[in-house]
Amino acid sequence: MSAPLRLLPGGADGSARTETGDSLPTLPRPRRRPKWAAPDPLDELAERLADVCAGAVHPYEIAAVLESDGISDEQITGVYGRRDLFAIAEELYARVPRRYPQPPLADDPWRADGVRCLLRGLVFALPGVAYVLAGHLLSGPADGYGLPSGTPALAAAALTGWAWNQALAHRAYLWLAARGRRGAARCLLAGAPAGTALACGVALALPGATATMAFVAGQAVYLAAATALLVLGSERDLLAALAPAVAGAIVLPVTHAPQWARTAALLTSLVLAVAASARRLTTAARTPAGPGGRPRPPLRSVPFGLFGLAGGALTLLAVFGDVLGRAPGAAVHGPLAVALTLSMGPAEWSLYRYRSRALAALRHTSTPGAFRRRAGVVLLGCLGGYLTVLTVLLLAAALLWPSAAPHDVASAVALPALGAVLWLALLLQAFGVAWWPAALCALAAATELALTESRLAPPDAVRAVTGWCTAALLGLLARTLLGRVTAHR
Known part of the structure; x- marks a missing residue:
């Protein structure tokens, strides 16, 4: 194999020579344009x-x-x-030297609207004031657990309404994407009355006083109206409708107002919510239909209804679990449930934040492994941020209502576990993964109910262990499925 040629000093003509003496062609020197020459x-x-x-x-x-x-x-x-x-x-x-400019960054489609998320958190939590005003309607002879006799009917109707309206909302959003506001309005007009009738029928099958059944019927009607307003993006109308009940819950107990005044405040908010939803639905039903076709069959919304049922059951167990398990000093933890529902606004914001940061990670990574690692960090960061907000709200509720303060470590970590479960399940649903979160939450609710009723362990310990185990499974599922690049396109 010959050695590479080595250049030697050239001759007088400026040419270069190799060791063999061969001449290489002389490179032309760049010509400078004279100053007096016209521009090229x-x-x-x-x-x-x-x-x-x-x-x-x-x-x-x-x-x-x-x-x-x-x-x-x-x-x-x-x-x-x-x-x-x-x-x-x-x-x-x-x-001209080569330079390839980077394309301009597209607008972030997942930029969260903080005001809207705050409003949604408020409208999720404020209906709880109805139970403050309706104390005279829910009172009655106590059952074997020390709760008013109409509590099972109220809980069954609430679970039915949550499950039905969760599935209905998903179905309405599918129609909204396919045929616009007109399609969503027609879906809601057909589904909301059916859900109301179903919830009232379930309640009537259980024992309860007439006043309790009236409250159950009002609750079912309100859930249907609120679902319609939230799907159509009318959070402000719903907040305005809740104003009389909120004002009544603040003023009437202090002034020792008669029972009819409390009932009037509840009815006023209910009428305003129904009127606002009827107005919005009528307007939306008259808008031109979108160009899309019919969405997929209703079976696609079933897992969302199952998740609504399971999530509602987990929430009720967090409120009444100590009573059902006959724990020492058992009490109803309503204030903590209010903190949980109020955190749904920050939860929605953090879900948008995750999608936004995951999209940014997709733009700034070049390999699937790098994206998977970065997406995992984003997942932990957003979940940790939500749990921090939830913990602050729980501490505020404990300060305002000392009777609701956690009494041991298990009770202190039980509700954050439920928050983690709900957040991770909602995240997976946002990416189209519906059956797994619904099945895991339903399994967790059934396990908690069975262990609480059997009294094999303290209710708080049951909720804490079951909740964090379910959150770990959901987190592993999210880490696996959402760590794929194709999940974010």
Whole structure:
């Protein structure tokens, strides 16, 4: 194998020579334009097309731009002094250094609206004031657990309404995407009355006083109206409708108002909610239909209804679990449930935040492994941020209502576990993974109920262990499925 050629000093003519004595061709020296010479028109053309020339990967791209600009043969030979269009393109390509500008960043489609998320958190939590005003309607002889006799009917109706309206909301959102507001309105007009009738029928099958059944019916009607307003993006209307009940819950107990005043405050909010939903639905039903076709069959919404049922059961167990398990000093933890529902606004914001940061990670990573690691960090960060907010709300509820304060470690970590379960389940649902979260939450609710009723362990310990085990499974599922690049496209 021969050695590489080595250049030796050249001769008087400036040429270089190799060790064998062969001459190499002399490179032409760049000619400098005299100061008195007229400017080359090609310089002006190179300056005008600088961005095109810098981003071109072949002279033919520049030639295509020149041709689209309408350059003529007379200009090529007379003005620029070149033989043809491709000669100009090749010279421009050689003159302008390559630089490939990065495309401008697209707008973030997952930018969260903080005000809207705050409003949704409020409208999720404020209906709890109805139970403060309705104490005279829910009172009655105590059952075996020390609760009013109408509590099973109230809980059954609430679970039915949550399950039905969760599935209905998903179905309405599918119609909203396919046929616009008109499709969503027609879906809600057909499904909301059916859900109300179903919840009332379930309640009537269980024992309860007439006043309790009236409250159950009002609760079912309100859930249907609230679902319609939230799907149509009318959170402010729902907040305005809740104003009389909130004001009554603050003022009437302090002033020792008669029972009819409390009932009037409840009815006023209910009428306002129904009127607002009827107005919005009527307006939406008259809008032109979108260009899409019919969404997929209703079976696709079943797992969302199952999740609504399971999530409601887990929440009720957090409120009444100590009573059902007959724990020492058992009490109803209503204030803690209010803190949990109030945290749903920050939960929604953090879900948007996760999608936004995951999209940014997709843009700034070049391998699937790097994206998987970065997406895992984003997942932990957003979940940790939500749990921090939930913990602050729980501490505030404990300060305002000392009777609701956790009495041991298990009770202190039980409700954050439920918050983690709900957040991770909602995250998976946002990415189209519906059956797994619904099944795991239903399994957790059934396990908690069975262990609480059997009294094999303290209710708080049961909720804490079951909740964190379910959250770990959901987190592993989210880490696996959402760590794929294709999940975010």
